[in-house]
Amino acid sequence: EQPYEHGECGKSFSWSSDLINHGNIHTGERAYTCLECGKSFSHRSNFIKHSKIHTRRKPYKCWECGKNFRQSSDLISDLIEHQRIHTRERPYKCPKCGKSFSDSSTLTQH
Structure with missing residues (x-):
């Protein structure tokens, strides 16, 4: 209601x-x-x-390499994107040339 x-x-x-x-x-x-x-x-x-x-405080840490992030709510997506460095995952593919990227903004720039 x-x-x-x-x-x-x-x-x-x-x-x-x-x-x-x-x-x-x-x-x-x-x-x-x-x-x-x-x-x-x-x-x-x-x-x-x-x-x-x-603030300089970054309490959220990547369990793979130790890189710190400022806040969990907004940076969860950044952490997921960051993890792709370690997993080498590239889920964003250019429909024209087939090249793959780890984040959507890089695909857009491409």
Whole structure:
């Protein structure tokens, strides 16, 4: 059930806090500002995620080579991509020439 509906766009939410956060999209309000670089955010969760780029802490480690990563949520995909260095997996194939790549962005650049 989603009893909280935004009056302007009609989008519904299960939690009142989600409705409030959603409202920032329409107002353009960016209440969360990074003191390090000045970048501002409308959602607290995005601000918290961003603030981690300013720390040197990298608690998530590749079990194969020991390379460290900053956060698990966003970097799980990076860790999976990184593991392909060790497995030599190349799942992205160019449909024109057949060359394979370990990540989609390299295929796109190719």
